[in-house]
Amino acid sequence: MNRKFLYLFFTLCFSIAFSQSDKPNIIWLVCEDQSVDFFPMYGDQTVDLPNLESLADDSIIYDNMHATTPVCAPARSAIITGMYPTTLGTHNMRTYNEGRDTNQPSLGIPSYSPKFPNYILPFTKYLRDQGYYCTNNNKQDYNFKISNQAWDQTCRYCSGKQKENIHWRNRGKDQPFFAVFNFQITHEAQIWSQAKSKIYVDENKIKVPPYFPDNPIIRRDMAINYSNLIRMDKEVGKLIQELKNKGLYENSYIFFYSDHGGPFPRHKRAIYESGTKVPFMIKLPNSKQAGTRDDRLLSFVDLAPTILDIAGLDIPEYIQGKSILDKKIEERKYLISASDRFDEHVDRIRSIQTKKYKLIVNFDTSKPHALPVSYREKMPMMRKMNEMYFSGELDSIQQLWFQTPKKELEFYDLQEDPYEINNLIDAPVHNYKSLVNRFRKALEKWIYQTNDLGRISEKEI
Known part of the structure; x- marks a missing residue:
């Protein structure tokens, strides 16, 4: 034994x-x-x-x-x-x-x-x-x-x-x-x-x-x-x-x-x-x-x-x-990214993309993408860009990040426009309406299926 x-x-x-x-x-x-x-x-x-x-x-x-x-x-x-x-x-x-x-x-x-x-x-x-x-x-x-x-x-x-x-x-x-x-x-x-x-x-x-x-x-x-x-x-x-x-x-x-x-x-x-x-x-x-x-x-x-x-x-x-x-x-057919509060500033944004196209949905258009996050102000580049923006020295592309109000929707061709500076929502030649709607519905489905808590006040969470 x-x-x-x-x-x-x-x-x-x-x-x-x-x-x-x-x-x-x-x-x-x-x-x-x-x-x-x-x-x-x-x-x-x-x-x-x-x-x-x-x-x-x-x-x-x-x-x-x-x-x-x-x-x-x-x-x-x-x-x-x-x-x-x-x-x-x-x-x-x-x-x-x-x-x-x-x-x-x-x-x-x-x-x-x-x-x-x-x-x-x-x-x-x-x-x-x-x-x-x-x-x-x-x-x-x-x-x-x-x-x-x-x-x-x-x-x-x-x-x-x-x-x-x-x-x-x-x-x-x-x-x-x-x-x-x-x-x-x-x-x-x-x-x-x-x-x-x-x-x-x-x-x-x-x-x-x-x-x-x-x-x-x-x-x-x-x-x-x-x-x-x-x-x-x-x-x-x-x-x-x-x-x-x-x-x-x-x-x-x-x-x-x-x-x-x-x-x-x-x-x-x-x-x-x-x-x-x-x-x-x-x-x-x-x-x-x-x-x-x-x-x-x-x-x-x-x-x-x-x-x-x-x-x-x-x-x-x-x-x-x-x-x-x-x-x-x-x-995966679509990839989703999200941003919400950064330190003292709240700005809910969602993006959905394929390898070629990307849709950005800005839920609060009253704020620029360039949120005045105090921690970032320590960087000389940030201070210089702020100075140039307020003095009108930035060109039209460089101003986009500071734009107020910002667009509710941004739609980019990532292969033709890797820097994401040409918003196709405003394109006069090509009609991307049906494609944008398809992306938006897919994003809404993801928000529901994953129970995206960004729609709820942080104090409630």
Whole structure:
């Protein structure tokens, strides 16, 4: 009897150990506040990013990944749950102000964690239940109070030895790991924080998009951002080299992406492609499918189910995204993004798009897209654009972002007009009425099916 018991015991232990060691390791490299427009793998040759470019050579590059919201905390709530922020109630920036009792006193809004069903969990909880060691270095900002069960190691904002110690090296022997590394050097705030640091690019060779005026202040801020990307690339290189030194690079899944679009005005907090479309690539084990590109419409709600799929776990039915790597799943026809409150300013906007066309619905036309967010006013570019707008120095394209009242509907051909400056609603030649109506009905259906809470006052939520 004892022999039989021991046999079963050791067989079970061996099975558990084998199943854990057989699970793949997954690493996320996450930069902040960056659009596709700044990266060599998307056609911009302003700077060399040798470590990211090398990773890109080993990866599948995705051309249509979008943040659910063009700002960090709501977008991160989608990443960690696989749910739309507008369904969770995490769509406002921000709701849960970690470490603070106050939030937006001018609006009478305290720091609060939105209430949603307790069966909705951070996807890392499912990984940990199956033996994964999960680390998050070093930003949370999920817009709700996250469970202590989400991570083996994490911190809100930390530095030095505490930050360095949040690492896969602390896992058990042969234990699979999921490790997130956030690079804050590319954050919006670093535009003014790095103003006196070394510039690594020739400011005169930078391509300024048409919605920005071309002057030394705009070029300087753009040069700082490119320089920050070079700084980030060096950090990426150290992590990649560590993986290689430990023999972990080849067999691991490695993701690289940004948490939403660029750090500038009309990028961050803007529902245009410059605010929602992000760089995204996945290195598969043994660099399978390396060098290929994928143009499917993807959303941040797809990240959680993708990781669960990689780990061989069942994807909960409540998750609204789909695994990116499951090619049996039908490609989405429409992709939706949303924006609501940004700090002290409320402006509900929804967008729906295909690969070719995009409809933007502005629910409050009395406000410009250029909301006077006080935090953004710290950026020299923003102050200069405000000055030029009020003195009448911006051209007709650059004025569009400041236009008051703004149009209720905006409709763009993304292939012919990637900067989204020619609103086809006003087109005299082509009649897009039937197409716009089709997009609008599809958006209304999505709002109903996903229970979009943007229609409700935040105080009621």
